[in-house]
Every structure is written in structure tokens, then in C-alpha cells.
Amino acid sequence: MFAEKQVYIGLVCGAVILIIVYIQSRLYNAKHDKTFHISSFSSISLRNEQRLFQLKQKYLLTNLELFSINSTISSNNTKRLIYRCKRICGGLGDRLRGIISGFVLAILSNRHFEIDMTYPCAIETYLKPNLYNWILNNDKQRKPLQVFLYAIDHNKELMTSLRRTNFIEQWLKYDDIILSTNIDMVTPVLTNKLIKHTSLVQMIYEKKIIPTMNNLFPLLYEILFKPTNIVEHKIDNILRLVAIPFVIDPLCEHTITRPISFEINTIRFCINRPESGRGNSVKSIYRYRGKKAFTVADVVICVRCLCLRLNHLAKSSLLCLHIRTYSNPSNPRDPMVPDRLHTAEDMCKYIGTNSTTTILEKNKLQIFVASDSAKAVSTILQYFPNQSLSVPGPIVHIDRPSGKANVCDGFSKVIIDFYLLGECHTSLLTSSGFSAMANRRRLKPYENLFMYQSNKRKIIRCDDSLKETKWESINSTQYIYCTEQGKVISFKHW
Incomplete structure (x- = not known):
């Protein structure tokens, strides 16, 4: 025995x-x-490595040398283009639009690109260089000839110059170009026939890459940024929770x-x-x-x-919700948008009550929610108490902070939200530059993509079959393109 x-x-x-x-x-x-599908826990650094690998394949780039011109720290003799944000310059989505615009302009004009963002907190606290060193050279002995270009929300004269003149030659007399903008300058400047001789434009058209901000953003973001160790640790802690069944x-x-x-x-x-x-x-x-x-x-x-x-x-899947409500107690300095008041409740109904139109099987679903409203987050967490989570920390608008909340903690939360919104299997978003850019970082940004139409209180599924070439040509200036094909729910009838 x-x-x-x-x-x-x-x-x-x-x-x-x-x-x-x-x-x-x-x-x-x-x-x-390198081809595995990210569905269980892996660190954000490993996920970003996988993302960059796939982006290089997508853009048919055997190397990234073109984007690494002058990528070491600048010397006193280096011509530079500096993105500057020391006062109001928009939320994170606006700033990233300005940064990517500045990066492309720097590559086109063969200048070293640097970032000077200290408002409301230094960007280096949360993001650090990845493949390109954009850290500002603060050498006090440097006495450069500078020109300041300010284009927050609009600058008709500057945009006309970028579209129709050889601005690269016009800039040659300056050592530093200081740019403050939240405008998409990438899409118009890459159609300028007077700069078609530049290496970047030639490469884009030889590789048949769609020359728009929306299309180039995922690659250029990964070249520029990776989270600092502190932020990476916080992101990984959330990803571990998402990966646990x-x-x-x-x-x-x-x-x-x-x-x-x-x-x-x-x-x-x-x-x-x-x-x-x-x-x-x-x-x-x-x-x-x-x-x-x-x-x-x-x-x-x-x-x-x-x-x-x-x-x-x-088998489990991550559903991400981004709820932009504008003016609310957590974000009182934004304009009022009454159409957004019922967003959280409508999303809950869509996910949880109609079995024929639920986004994913509920027993395999985990939900991440990000919002500018603490009330909206609370609504989601209470409706799905065992399946939902959010990033802890104060909710702030980084361009218009208010109250006693720690602004830098709020900035950190915004960065973490941004990264997590790029790791979703399914996304349900409100119209927002922030979440639109975060969604572009998904490995398959058009797959299982849903939009909330606040004026109709309606959720529509973006057309997965829509080709990116058509999407970009039709919609290069908008955030996300959705068709109303397929199933649609109108909450006005509920």
C-alpha cells in the first residue's frame, strides 16, 4: 500500500x-x-517593443535612420527646432499634435528636435526619449538667432507658408525655430510640392505611405517616447489587474x-x-x-x-471606455456641453442590457474607463463592480487645472490613461483628440472601434472593413471616421 x-x-x-x-x-x-498577440499580462515596455516592431513592418522601413538624424544631444552649433509649452497650449491630445508636427518639421528642415514643456509640470517626469533624444539643451552660453512661431488653435499666415512656400530655405538664417502649436501641420506640409526633394517626402511617396498626421502618429510617437520608470511601474500594475481573470x-x-x-x-x-x-x-x-x-x-x-x-x-478581452464630458465638477473650467451628460449611463446600457448588441461576451469582459469626470467613472465602476477599473489619482485638465488637486499627479494619471487606451481589444469612445490619438496606438486601431454620438445619444460601430487609404483621404482632418452600417442603438427610445 x-x-x-x-x-x-x-x-x-x-x-x-x-x-x-x-x-x-x-x-x-x-x-x-515577435508575432504573438498581446492578450495576457506583459509589461508596457514589452508591448511597446512589439508595437514598434509591427509599425516598422507596416511602414516597410528596414531601419529608422531617417528619423534619427541629429538624434544625439545638440551642440552649440546645431540648428534646432524646439516645441515649447510654458503656458496654455491645450490638453495632452493637442500637445501631442503639436509635438509630432514639430518633429516632422525638424526632420524636413534637417534640424535637431527638442521639447521644452514645463507647464504645468516637466514632461521629463513622465516621458523619456526612446529612439530619438529630444531633451532640451539649456546651455546658457548659447546665443542663437531665434524665430518664434505661435499657432495655438490657428495661424493662417504660418499654415499658408507651410503649404505653399519653401519654408525650409526661409528658415536657414535662424539657429533656433521655437514652435508653440496644437495644430496638425503634418498633413498640409507633406503636400507641399516645393519640398518634395527632401528625404522624408521622397521616402513617404516611394513606400506609398499615407502622408497624414493620423497615419504617421503611431510610428513617430514610439520613436520619440517611452514612459519613465515610475510611470511604467504604475502602468504595469494596472496591466497585471487586467490580465488577472x-x-x-x-x-x-x-x-x-x-x-x-x-x-x-x-x-x-x-x-x-x-x-x-x-x-x-x-x-x-x-x-x-x-x-x-x-x-x-x-x-x-x-x-x-x-x-x-x-x-x-x-479568452478574456479588455474593453476601454473614454468619456469626455467637458464642464463638470471635476473639470469646471471647460465649456458646457449638455449633450454629454448621459454618456456614462448610455454606455452602461449598451454594454450590459441588450444581448444581441453587446460588444463582447460579458463573462470574458474586463472594462477600463478613463474620463474627465469623476461622476462618469463612478457610474461605470458601480454598474460593473466586478469587471471594471480605472487609474487612481486626481482628475485634472492639464491646461486648465482647478481646485486643490495635485496637478502633477493628475498629469501622471493622464499619461497612464493614454497608454492604457492603446492596449484595448475593443474601444468605445466619445469625440476627443486625446482618445483618438490613444486609439491610434492600438495594434489594430479600426478593429472593434465604437463611437458615441452625443447629439443623437447613439452608439455606432466604426466600419472595420473601411480601408485606411479611404479613411485618410476622406477624413484626414477629423478624429475618427465611423459609418452607420451595422447595428445601432438609440437610447432616446429606452
């Missing part, structure tokens, strides 16, 4: 070891395979706040020390179900929970 028990234990342990080896090989392959077995309830690696380590510990509650490794192992020692049955349960979790992760 004792011998049979030993054989049984040996077989179970052997099977568990094989499972661990298999799981670890799958996790290793997922980490190193709901409680799918009472015996596995203890796993809901722990990473998968914990289960693997627990199983290892069970095998190596099946009857001991002591040892160096026990300090890092959760005492499963309150026991001081592990049994074969505990090992089997650990394996079962791990397999259930991995299976669930492969």
Missing part, C-alpha cells in the same frame, strides 16, 4: 513537472515571439490578486518540500488555504487553478 502511494505521488509530481515545463516554454515563446472556481479564489508566476512557484515548492512548512522559500509562498504543509491534493488544485487562469487569459 505504501509503495503504491509512493508510485502515485511520483506519477503526480512527474505530471506536474511536465506541465510546468510546458507552461514555462509557452510563456518564454510568447515573450520572445475573475474568480472562476471557489478553490482558486486566492489567486485573484496574484501573478501567474506565483502559482508556478507554489507548485515548485509543493514538489520540492511536500510535507514541510519551513525553509527559505516558504517566506515567499502563500500558505495555501491556511495550511502549514502541502499535500498532493494541494498540488493538483494549484495546477488546476493555474490551467484555468491561463485558459481564461487566452
Whole structure:
């Protein structure tokens, strides 16, 4: 009898070891395979590496040398183009539009691009250079000849110059071009026939790349930016929560706040020390179900929970909501837009009440919500208490902060929201430059994309089959193009 028990234990342990080896090989392959689909937890740095790899393939670029001209820190003799934001210059979406515009103008004019953004907080606190060093050279001995170009919301004279003149030659006499803008200058400037000789324009047309801000933004953003270590850590903490499934077995309830690696380590510990509650490794192992020692049955349960979790992760999906309400108690300095008052409630009804038109199967759905309204966030979290989450921190408009909220903490939250909105399987958005740009960072930005039409209280699905060439040619100046083909719900009839 004792011998049979030993054989049984040996077989179970052997099977568990094989499972661990298999799981670890799958996790290793997922980490190193450049084509894997991001559905479970991986760090934001790994996700961004995957994103940049796919963008390089999309744009048929064998290297990024063209975008790395003068990418080292500038010297006193280097001609520069500096994006500046030291006072009101728009929200994050506006600023990114201005930054990308400045970057393209710098490449076209063969200047080193730098960013001088200190309002309301220094950008270097949250974002750092990725492939291009845009850090401002503050050498006090430098006495450059400068020209200031201010184009917040509009500057007809400047835009005409960028469209119709050889502005590159006009700028040659200046050492520094200081640009403050929130306008899309990329789309008009790349149609200027007088600069078609530049390397960037030639490459764009040779590769048949659509020459618009919307199309180029994902690539140029990844070239310029990656989150700082502090921001990356906060993003990863949220991604871990997103990757953890709901409680799918009472015996596995203890796993809901722990990473998968914990289960693997627990199983290892069970095998190596099946009857001991002591040892160096026990300090890092959760005492499963309150026991001081592990049994074969505990090992089997650990394996079962791990397999259930991995299976669930492969099937679960992340739905992202962005709710821009304009003036509200969290954001009182914005203009009033009455049409946006019912946005959160309408989205909840759309997701949760009509089985024929729900975006995703509810038992596989996790919801991330970002908004300029604490009330809107609270509405979503209360309606989906076990499936929804948001980034903690004060809600602020970085261009018009108000109240006693810590503005820099609010700025950090905005950056984290922006990154997370780029990791969604499905997006349901209100009209906003912020979420439109964040959505462009999704690996498949047109897949499962929904828009809320506030004037009609209607949610429509953007046409997945719409070709990007058609989208860009029709809609290069708008945020997101949606057709009303397919299923539409009007909440006025509810």
C-alpha cells in the first residue's frame, strides 16, 4: 500500500513537472515571439517593443535612420527646432499634435528636435526619449538667432507658408525655430510640392505611405517616447489587474490578486518540500488555504487553478471606455456641453442590457474607463463592480487645472490613461483628440472601434472593413471616421 502511494505521488509530481515545463516554454515563446498577440499580462515596455516592431513592418522601413538624424544631444552649433509649452497650449491630445508636427518639421528642415514643456509640470517626469533624444539643451552660453512661431488653435499666415512656400530655405538664417502649436501641420506640409526633394517626402511617396498626421502618429510617437520608470511601474500594475481573470472556481479564489508566476512557484515548492512548512522559500509562498504543509491534493488544485487562469487569459478581452464630458465638477473650467451628460449611463446600457448588441461576451469582459469626470467613472465602476477599473489619482485638465488637486499627479494619471487606451481589444469612445490619438496606438486601431454620438445619444460601430487609404483621404482632418452600417442603438427610445 505504501509503495503504491509512493508510485502515485511520483506519477503526480512527474505530471506536474511536465506541465510546468510546458507552461514555462509557452510563456518564454510568447515573450520572445515577435508575432504573438498581446492578450495576457506583459509589461508596457514589452508591448511597446512589439508595437514598434509591427509599425516598422507596416511602414516597410528596414531601419529608422531617417528619423534619427541629429538624434544625439545638440551642440552649440546645431540648428534646432524646439516645441515649447510654458503656458496654455491645450490638453495632452493637442500637445501631442503639436509635438509630432514639430518633429516632422525638424526632420524636413534637417534640424535637431527638442521639447521644452514645463507647464504645468516637466514632461521629463513622465516621458523619456526612446529612439530619438529630444531633451532640451539649456546651455546658457548659447546665443542663437531665434524665430518664434505661435499657432495655438490657428495661424493662417504660418499654415499658408507651410503649404505653399519653401519654408525650409526661409528658415536657414535662424539657429533656433521655437514652435508653440496644437495644430496638425503634418498633413498640409507633406503636400507641399516645393519640398518634395527632401528625404522624408521622397521616402513617404516611394513606400506609398499615407502622408497624414493620423497615419504617421503611431510610428513617430514610439520613436520619440517611452514612459519613465515610475510611470511604467504604475502602468504595469494596472496591466497585471487586467490580465488577472475573475474568480472562476471557489478553490482558486486566492489567486485573484496574484501573478501567474506565483502559482508556478507554489507548485515548485509543493514538489520540492511536500510535507514541510519551513525553509527559505516558504517566506515567499502563500500558505495555501491556511495550511502549514502541502499535500498532493494541494498540488493538483494549484495546477488546476493555474490551467484555468491561463485558459481564461487566452479568452478574456479588455474593453476601454473614454468619456469626455467637458464642464463638470471635476473639470469646471471647460465649456458646457449638455449633450454629454448621459454618456456614462448610455454606455452602461449598451454594454450590459441588450444581448444581441453587446460588444463582447460579458463573462470574458474586463472594462477600463478613463474620463474627465469623476461622476462618469463612478457610474461605470458601480454598474460593473466586478469587471471594471480605472487609474487612481486626481482628475485634472492639464491646461486648465482647478481646485486643490495635485496637478502633477493628475498629469501622471493622464499619461497612464493614454497608454492604457492603446492596449484595448475593443474601444468605445466619445469625440476627443486625446482618445483618438490613444486609439491610434492600438495594434489594430479600426478593429472593434465604437463611437458615441452625443447629439443623437447613439452608439455606432466604426466600419472595420473601411480601408485606411479611404479613411485618410476622406477624413484626414477629423478624429475618427465611423459609418452607420451595422447595428445601432438609440437610447432616446429606452
